[in-house]
Amino acid sequence: MRSPVDHLVIAPILLPLAVGAFMLLLGERRRRIKMALSLGTVAALLVISMALVAIANTPVGDRWSSLIVYPLGNWPPPFGIVLVADRLSALMLLVTSILGCAALVFSLARWHRAGPRFYTLFLFLLTGLNGAFLTGDLFNLFVFFEILLAASYGLVLHGSGTARVRAGLHYIPINLVASSLFLVGVSLIYGVTGTLNMADVGRMVPALSSPSLVLFEIGAGILGVAFLVKAGMWPLSFWLPTTYAAASTPVAAMFAIMTKVGVYVILRLFLLAFGEEAGAAAGFGAEWLYFGGLATIVFGAIGVLASQSLQRLGGYSVLVSSGTLLAAIGTGNSAVISGALFYLVVSTLAICAYFLLVELVERGRQAGADVLAVSQEVFGDPDDEIEDEEDEVGVAIPATIAMLGGAFVACTVLLAGLPPLSGFIAKFAMLSALLNEAGSIKPDDWAFVILLMLSGFITLVAMSRSGIRALWVPSGDEIPRVRAIEILPIGALLFICVGLTILGGPAMRYMEATAQVLYWPQVYAQDVLGTGAPVRVPSEAAP
Known part of the structure; x- marks a missing residue:
């Protein structure tokens, strides 16, 4: 008999899927009904995700957390489909819900009218994201992966425009x-292995013979490449800055969590299948993740410094964030990963706020104002092709520039990792974990330390330069016309980041416990497959 609380696990999938499907029956003229349904859905998802985080953070006996396993149809795993809500998946659900609320509220100013079926695509995107974070098997991971991608194809093109079509022609293939x-x-x-259940796959790896282990590693490597494309690891990231810069504002803000899907899956599968108990396969691919992450940080930092457009600067900031997380996973240090989880939350919220802010900053300026005259003449500015859907939006108020300037400074401090905000706490946690490691720090780790600090400095320089041009240099541009419904989501995201600064201690304890649980894959397997379940042996390894 399942308790009512257990059914919360499937709600983040069924709720947006059912509401989105229902709205397909409604015509485009019923925008108010769609608006009310969408707002109610994302608000409910926020409440549900907060409840799941609270449940996951509840100690059970001598365990640090509670884990909910939800077998669909009551078919026992590993043979049946299973959803799993633990600390990490609940955290990702909460971040997704926060971003969904912010992006949807912002879109109500005008973007929901820029193209058909916006609300349905938005809710289907949330369905795919939530399902990817909750699923416990690889088959349904593929299903939810396809759902979120199908929705993202429509959202990338939302609002039309030559630049968006061009970006979509890269993004979709x-x-x-x-x-x-x-x-x-x-x-x-x-x-x-004969199974697709993640926990079961992790339990089988130590029993694989050498030929089968080679095939398994090849399969894991190919699967890893698929998610590294989504995570934006260099050199697989050439599509990302252009796509994010061309996308409409709420879509770009929501896409801040899309790269984290790849990071989440890599972190989950890497520690399940290639942890310390994986035998000969232990640590497989760690060096690729580490050095690939470092290369991504370098590429992203160069792009941030070279960007002459605020939108492209945001796209390259996503790459810096992804590279930092991938390198942290590659270190194999649980203390570094706990700091990286904190950084994941802070950087995702800050990048979302930044993308929303950019439209308001750019609204009162002439198109291409960020681009140097020489660069415009020689190369042109692809962002100029994005048409403005409305000439005037919102009202001009005296404090507009002050509010936008303050928000821009907050985003700069968060993305650069400067004190006193939570971005500094996240980077400090990763650096202290490396520098305080038992014994002398490895030479390879110094590269991560240096790049982590250098990327923050480069971000500070680039964003300060762009902020001065956009907000502090006197010009003949008009004061941006801003609506309260547009500035409130930005303020809410930054307020959460400030809250993470004040509550940094409890937040870091949650991340540390999450990292510790991730490094206990045998406990995860027992919870998912059943306490005391015997280790299954692949048929080829059986006597």
């Missing part, structure tokens, strides 16, 4: 290729 790689990798893993 690349993700279709990633989906194909996903299928190939999953097929190899299933062929070797």
Whole structure:
């Protein structure tokens, strides 16, 4: 008999899926009904995700947390489909819900009218994201991955415009290729292990023979490439800055969590399948993640410094964030990963706020004002092709520039990792974990330390330069016309980041406990597959 609380696990999937499907029956003229349904749905998702975080953070006996396993149809795992809500998945659900609320409220000013079926696509995107974070098997991970990608294809093109169509022509084929790689990798893993349940796969790896282990590693490598494309690791990230810069404002803000799907899956599967108990496969791919992450930080930092557009600067900031997280996973240090989880939350919220803020800052300026005259003459500015859907939005108020300037400074401090805000706490936690590691710090780790500090300095320089041009240099541009419904989501996101600064201690304890649980894959497997369940042996390894 399942308790009512257990059914909360499936609610983040069923709720947006059902409401989004229902809205397909409504015509485009019923915007008020769609608006009310969408707002109610994202508000409910926020409450549900907060409840799941509270449940996951509740100690059970001598355990640090509670884990909810929800077998669909009551078919026992690993044979049936299973949803799992633990500390990490509940945290990702909460971040997704916060971003969904902010982006949807911001879009109500005008973006919901820029194209058809916006609300339905938005809710389907939330369905795919929530399902990817909650699923416990690779097959349904693929299903939810495809749902979120299908919705993102429509959202990338939302608002039309030449630049968005051009970006979509890059974004869609690349993700279709990633989906194909996903299928190939999953097929190899299933062929070797005979299961798609993540916990079961992790339990089987130590029992694989050498030939089967090679095939398993090949499958895991192909699967990893599919998610590294989504995470934006260099050199697979060439599509990301252009796509994020061309997307409409609420879509770009929501896409801040899309790269974290790849990071989440890599973190989950890496520690389940290639942790310390994986035998000969332990640590497989760690060096690729580490050095690939470092290369992504370098590429993103160079792009941030070279960007002459506020939108492209945001896109490259996403790459810096992804590179930092991938390098942290590659260190194999649980203390570094706990700091990286804190950084994941802060950087995602800050980047979302930044994308929303950019439209308001750019609204009162002439198109291409960020681009140097020489660069405009030689190369042109692709962002100029994005048409403004309305000439005038909102009202001009005396404090507009002050509010936008203050928000821009807050985003700069958060993304650069400067004190006193939570971005500094996140970076300090990662640096202290590396520098205080038992024994002497490894030479490779110095590269991470240096790049982490250098990328913050470069972000500070680039954003200060862009902020001065946009807000502090006197010009003939008009004061931006801003609505309260547009500034409130930005303020709410920054307020949460400030709250994470004040409550940094409890937040870091949650992240530390999450990292510790991730490094206990055998406990996760027992909870998902059943306490005391015997270790299954692949047929090829059986006597």
